Amino acid sequence: MKRHDVAGNWIAEALALRLTANEATTLVQQLYCSLKAWIQHGELTAGDTLPSSRHLSRALGVSRNTVLAAMDRLLAEGLLIARQGAGLYVADLPALLTRAEAPPTVPVRYSNRGNKLLALSGTLSHGHRAFAPGVPALDLFPREQWQRLLRRHYYQAEMAWMDYQTSGGLPALKAALCDYLRLSRAVRCRPEQIVITQGAQQAFELITQLFTDHGDSVWMEEPGYGGAQACFLASGLAVTPIPVDQQGLNPSLAPENAPAPRLIYVTPSHQYPSGVTMPAPRRLTLLEHASRTGSWIIEDDYDSEFRYDTPPTPSLQGLAEQASVIYVGTFSKVLYPGLRLGYLVVPEALAEDVRLAHARLHREGNYPVQSALAEFIANGHFTRHIARMRAAYRQRQACLRAALAPAVAAGLRLSDGHAGMHLLAELDTIAEEGMLVRRAEAQGITLSPLSRYYLAENKHPGLVLGYAGSTESELTSAGAWLSDAYLTLRQHL
Ligand SMILES: Cc1ncc(COP(=O)(O)O)c(C=O)c1O
Incomplete structure (x- = not known):
């Protein structure tokens, strides 16, 4: 195998930067791990020579025994090879070993x-975020x-x-x-x-x-x-x-x-x-x-x-x-x-x-x-909690309705809201639905498109607006944003 001298050598400098007086990890462990990682990631490749133990011990200010102990582990694992008079150099390792953290190349095939x-x-x-459907009031x-x-x-x-x-x-x-x-x-x-x-x-x-x-x-x-x-x-x-x-x-x-x-x-x-x-x-x-x-x-x-x-x-x-x-x-x-x-x-x-x-x-x-x-x-805590949430959700729904009132006046159709934790807003077209969802996303607002709930091709456009999990102030501001966005959209149609 061809050997390359790793000029003068960046190894000692890079190791010096990495060594810390860390009680949890010994110096031997730190030297061993750094060198092993460089070999595995390809920074040190087959045939690269390592500085002598004497040089490293001087450059790093550690005992020679510390350096030798780290090298011994790498030799034992077959990552380094020692040649009489030629010092230590990196072994020629199969690609699998040297690319330990490379992304998997095996094609993944999931079932249908x-x-x-x-x-x-x-x-x-x-x-x-505001309008996430199905989320209860965690704050309450x-x-x-x-x-x-x-x-x-x-x-x-x-x-x-x-x-x-x-x-x-x-x-x-x-x-x-x-x-x-x-x-x-x-x-x-x-x-x-x-x-x-x-x-x-x-x-x-x-x-x-x-x-x-x-x-x-x-x-x-x-x-x-x-x-x-x-x-x-x-x-x-x-x-x-x-x-x-x-x-x-x-x-x-x-x-x-x-x-x-x-x-x-x-x-x-x-x-x-x-x-x-x-x-x-x-x-x-x-x-x-x-x-x-x-x-x-x-x-x-x-x-x-x-x-x-x-x-x-x-x-x-x-x-x-x-x-x-x-x-x-x-x-x-x-x-x-x-x-x-x-x-x-x-x-x-x-x-x-x-x-x-x-x-x-x-x-x-x-x-x-x-x-x-x-x-x-x-x-009885359970039924009391439900009763409290019923009152709170009624209130939250009222807040959302108030915030959406301008859009409703302009034609947005809201469900009756007699029950549940969300309102349904019907829209006229899937394009309208898509535009509102994308604009809301940019504002950090979750708008769930009604079309997503359909399996067949004939989908109805709309928005599923969860209100139970958002505070009144969140609903007021997100509702006002949605109302404005709806009015703007209507103006441009
Ligand atoms: C229609 C419906 N059923 C059931 C659930 C509850 O599912 P889980 O108990 O797995 O959280 C939800 C939650 O979103 C739901 O919307």
Whole structure:
């Protein structure tokens, strides 16, 4: 191999700059790591000679033994080679070893399902800025009270909770939740029918794994919730978007030759994102359709607690005794999404299987947190928090409406806002939607385009304006900005 003298040498100077009297790392370690990194990154290449140990020890002001110890490690690893009378030089190493931190060159090939999932995931919003949909008021959450509760429940945690769990959630939480669901949501259930999951998303995945095979058909509301769409598409299901009208998903609008679905996903209390409520006759039609086709209805009851003029609409699950409905709920909206707690209510005959499948597939645990939540619910903090949030969200919505009043006067159509955590603003064209979204982005404002919630080609333009997670002053200023932007756009059309 050809050897090159590394002129006089930058190595000693560069090493001198790097050495520190750092107690955590010895001088030997520092010399070794620096030289190794230069060899691996190609700053020192095969055949480059190193300065002698005597030279380095003088230049660096360290003992010769320190230099020799570092060199010995590099020799032992085969990165350096010693030749009698020629000193040390860099070995000829395979490219794989010398380019340790180069970006991977192996082409990445995701599955078709993976690609569909990634296509949908690119639209996740980061950070909670004005109008982020689905985000509750984190600023109004009773954090101190909750943290006290968490601390106590961690402190008192039973040793048995450290083991693997298969109960489908802490029995105390299931009991407290069951009382709440029966009373507030008219859900027919006993605690044994509940399985606690890591949010609604994991509940959708569990249902999908248990009830469908690759290629099976699922009916999805159109427009509909991206989390459920992602779950079904990533599981390889054939998703049929069924149009939503003023009464929610309309089974009679399903394509004529559509195969019978295994699953039908609906948000009957408050359709996401259109906001419509499914009236009783449509609910009965849907139940009848599911029983005729042998489908399971997934009832996603994500934010029905927030209804401002009338009491919450009772659940679809509670309508019929033996209906094939799986009720899914979440604490993401009523408490906070980082909690990652949700639940399924399944018919009694399935409860054991679903519990076991959940334990097998996802594992369960975090019982101290579940225990704290059980107390939070049982002591009434939960319903009090919901009542406070209902009042706060009504107020926040009013602020947003006031800020958007000039745009509304100029033709912007806003949804009625009787329920939920967002308003829907309908626009005339997709181009208009795109322009507003891009201009808002530049201002640090999250505008979620309604067209993104559609799977089929026929998309309606609009904006999904979350208001629950923003303060009144944020809503006033972001709302005023949006109103101005809308008026400006109209003037130029
Ligand atoms: C329609 C709908 N369902 C469910 C959820 C809650 O999902 P998770 O419990 O996984 O946070 C959301 C949250 O944005 C939602 O919009």
